[in-house]
């Protein structure tokens with residue numbers, strides 16, 4: 001059949017940077033497959049919900065959203081509704097049973113075949129219409145994990161014209177006992193450096209000057225004899241690249257060699273995300289994090305000695321099974337000691353299939369207690385962050401403007417140290433690096449005053 005009008009697809013993404021990057025990859029694949037990407041599900045013939053499985057709460061939210069999107073099928077029974085990503089991989093065919101109106105579940109290793117699988121569904125509908133009133137046709141599950149799939153050669157459809165996310169690694173070889181990632185994304189798979197560098201060249205040619213290298217444990221990267229510090233240095237030295245960031249490193253692979261590259265290469269930003277998870281040795285051991293509190297503090301000292309003033313952010317989980325009040329207080333103490341610029345804080349969320357769920361149920365911390373710990377941690381960290389940021393008011397910073405802000409005539413950007421700054425300015429400044437004085441802070445973000453505008457790196 002010759003199509004006279006393009007089919008339209010909409011991808012809605014939840015979760016981490018890797019997932020958002022996967023969403024861009026799916027959009028690229030769909031575009032390549034002849035689809036037009038649209039910005040709302042109401043306009044689309046194919047709606048994909050790209051999901052996260054890290055926390056139960058996130059999964060429940062997504063299930064509610066998928067149910068809501070099913071409402072679109074009332075007027076358009078031909079609509080294809082798919083669920084992709086980590087939750088799709090985790091729940092697999094049970095998701096199709098639980099929600100029979102879903103046409104496709106696809107895990108992260110199946111994306112390469114996405115356009116073909118959508119065609120299979122359409123073909124199946126033509127030749128094998130379902131008798132069930134709840135289904136329009138056959139459902140499809142694409143759930144095989146692949147040892148080699150690193151998405152090489154696929155082109156992302158990048159949402160931002162200011163900053164580009166570049167996945168250099170997929171999956172994870174660690175087995176932190178709370179984490180579902182290795183079970184839904186498989187083992188670590190690294191892209192070839194030659195391919196990564198080719199992509200960076202394409203990004204630069206498109207006018208983008210900031211890149212974020214992505215991987216589940218990005219600094220354990222190793223391929224074709226290149227280590228992560230070597231790749232980072234090569235990316236930082238590409239002409240026209242002004243800023244390089246990376247996410248998410250594992251503390252155990254923060255080595256002197258990596259820190260040297262961060263200190264020596266001017267394009268590498270003065271910000272490091274260093275996921276702590278817990279501040280007690282006993283809990284860290286039971287989480288299988290592969291570092292001790294002292295080891296973590298040594299990494300902090302190594303980084304701060306080499307790069308004075310570097311901003312540090314972290315992740316913390318409270319109420320891991322068996323965590324005592326004293327152990328939780330050790331986490332509070334460690335956060336007081338390190339003084340992180342930012343922290344992402346969560347209650348432990350049991351994920352079926354992970355080792356932590358097999359701990360004795362008597363070890364599980366009650367939800368009230370977990371909530372109480374989380375609130376105490378958030379209160380303390382907010383005070384620390386606010387104190388740090390108040391001390392930075394008055395600084396003059398280089399800000400890369402990303403988008404318009406909510407306030408009237410305001411634009412929003414980031415400093416090299418990853419601090420968000422809103423200031424009065426024209427949208428013409430988006431994509432440019434500008435000199436801004438930090439005039440005030442809400443505690444978490446800054447207000448600023450434009451001192452000098454540089455010509456935008458990309459036209460808005």
Ligand code: SF4
Nearest residue numbers: 172174175176179181
């Ligand atoms: S390092 Fe641990 S927390 Fe991070 S993705 Fe791997 S298993 Fe999960």
